[in-house]
Amino acid sequence: xxxxxxxxxxxxxxxxxxxxxxxxxxxxxxxxxxxxxxxxxxxxxxxxxxxxxxxxxxxxxxxxxxxxxxxxxxxxxxxxxxxxxxxxxxxxxxxxxxxxxxxxxxxxxxxxxxxxxxxxxxxxxxxxxxxxxxxxxxxxxxxxxxxxxxxxxxxxxxxxxxxxxxxxxxxxxxx
Numbered sequence: 001x002x003x004x005x006x007x008x009x010x011x012x013x014x015x016x017x018x019x020x021x022x023x024x025x026x027x028x029x030x031x032x033x034x035x036x037x038x039x040x041x042x043x044x045x046x047x048x049x050x051x052x053x054x055x056x057x058x059x060x061x062x063x064x065x066x067x068x069x070x071x072x073x074x075x076x077x078x079x080x081x082x083x084x085x086x087x088x089x090x091x092x093x094x095x096x097x098x099x100x101x102x103x104x105x106x107x108x109x110x111x112x113x114x115x116x117x118x119x120x121x122x123x124x125x126x127x128x129x130x131x132x133x134x135x136x137x138x139x140x141x142x143x144x145x146x147x148x149x150x151x152x153x154x155x156x157x158x159x160x161x162x163x164x165x166x167x168x169x170x171x172x173x174x175x
Contacts, residue, residue, distance in 0.1 A: 003051070004037065004041065004046075004050050004051060004099050004100055005049070005050055005051065005052055005100055006100050006101065006102070007098075007100055007101045007149055007151075009100075011049055011052055011054065012049060012050070012100060012144070012147065012149060013147040014049065014054055014147050015054075015145070015146050015147050016047075016048065016049055016054045016055050016056045016057075016144075016145045016146075016147075017054055017055055017056065018055075018056050018081050019055050019056055019057060019080045019081055019119075022080070022119065022121060022122050022123030023121065023122045023123065027121060028121060030048065030053060030055075030057065031057065031059065031078050031121060033051070034046050034048065034051065034057070034059045035059050035076075035078075037051060038059055038060075038099075041099050043099045044060060044061070044062045044071075044074065044137055045058060045059065045060035045061075045137045045138075045140060045141040046058070046059050046060070046099065046141070047141045047142075047144030047145055048145075049144050049145065049147075050099060050100050050144060056080065056081045056082065056145045057078070057079075057080050058078075058079050058082060058138075058141040058142065058144070058145065059076075059077065059078050059079075060074065060076075060077055060079075060137045060138065060141055061074045061075050061076030061077050062074055062076075071132075071133040072132065072133060072134070074133060074134045074137060077126070078120060078121055079116070079118040079119075079120075079126060079138075080118055080119045080120065080121070080123075081118050081119055082116060082117070082118035082138070082141075082142055082145070083116065083117055083118065083142075084111075084114045084115065084116040084117075084138060084139065084142060085114065085115055086111040086113070086114055087111075087113040087114055087115055087129065088111070088112065088113050089111075090111070090112050090113075091109040091110060091111060091112070092109070092110065092112050093107050093108065093109045093110075093155075093159075094107070094108065094110070094136060095107055095108075095166075096108045096136070096140060096150050097163070098140070098149065098150055100144075100149065101149065101150070101151070103162055103163055103164075104160065104161065104162055104163065105160070105161065105162075105163050105166055106150055106151055106153075106154045106159055106160035106161075107154060107155075107156070107159035107160070108140075108150050108153045108154055109153065109155060110135065110136045110139045110140075110153075111135060111139065112131055112132070112135060113129070113130070113131045113135060114129070114130055114131075114135045114138065114139065115127070115128070115129050115130075116128055116129075116130060116138050116142075158171050159171055
């Protein structure tokens with residue numbers, strides 16, 4: 001099983017290539033591996049670049065998650081060649097973490113409501129609307145496909161730190 005690349009690895013800064021062939025055993029193996037790694041690490045999303053594969057593939061979803069107990073369920077989704085557009089211009093800031101940046105969190109602005117699209121394993125189109133945590137996961141994972149890690153989106157670096165330290169007295173935005 002591939003390891004998860006961590007911040008600082010040069011592949012995490014690269015833009016991924018579009019998938020052109022669907023329904024192949026190799027694509028199925030890759031997605032199965034991604035789902036297993038996401039589950040093993042109790043993540044809610046994983047992008048192919050996080051395991052060193054520069055292809056535009058993300059997996060995400062959860063029924064419930066100990067890391068995000070307050071969040072609503074998100075359907076388990078395999079999304080290939082994803083894109084999104086905001087449905088409104090409002091951004092909301094929420095704390096995010098990442099399997100490639102273990103033990104840390106940051107306050108990240110994201111669109112509240114989005115429409116996303118992509119393809120499934122067979123190349124069939126997928127199109128959905130999402131809001132809240134679902135929309136946040138999608139935007140976070142899509143960033144990985146463009147070589148962007150969530151700290152690059154943080155507006156105030158005082159809102160970035162180790163989970164244990166932030167739990168003592170989380171900083172207040174604008175403080």
